[in-house]
Amino acid sequence: MLKEFTIQTPSEGFVTITKQVAxxxxxxxxxxxxxxxxxxxxxxxxxxxxxxxxxxxxxxxLALNHMVPDLAYQHGEGNSPAHVKASLVGSSVSVPIVNGTLYLGTWQGIYFCEFDGPRQRKFCVNIL
Structure with a gap:
């Protein structure tokens, strides 16, 4: 089963998507x-x-902004730091499903990470 979601994101930040995935x-x-x-x-x-x-x-x-400073990037759109941060974080995660629920730790949540917003963005959930 594949489901696509659309969310509105802030200019930069983390948006919890755990409930939609669950x-x-x-x-x-x-x-x-x-x-x-x-x-x-x-x-x-x-x-x-x-x-x-x-x-x-x-x-x-804060840590990502420290690790990826504003440098003399070559990419003409001016959003190279966002590309670097997205590569560091990654574009996918997998979570086991046990007894019909996400097998997350007690304090864990799933976050959409925006580095070049605000925008209307998409994410996909695929159950394998």
Whole structure:
């Protein structure tokens, strides 16, 4: 089962998508499967991290901005830092499905990572 979602993103930041992904998993009624989340953009990504303390995602963005400074990039659109951050984070994550639910840790959530917004973006959830 493949489902595509559209979301509105901020100029830069992390948007939790755990609930949308979990809803698709619940529709499949599978005991043991795999959930794959993919972001089809070159200046955005997806990651799994703590979802209990909002300061964690703020710190992640702070660290990425520190690791990817504004340099004399050659790409003419002016969004090279966003491309680098998206490559560092990655464009997909996979989560096991156990007993019909996402097998995430107690504090884990799935985040859409925007590095070149605000934009209307897409992500896909595929249950394998």
């Amino acid at each position: 809803q698709i998993v619940e529709q499949c009624h599978g005991e043991k499967r795999l959930c794959h989340v993919f972001v089809p953009h070159t200046t955005a990504g997806v990651t799994i991290n703590e979802n209990a303390d909002p300061d964690v995602v703020k710190d992640m963005l």
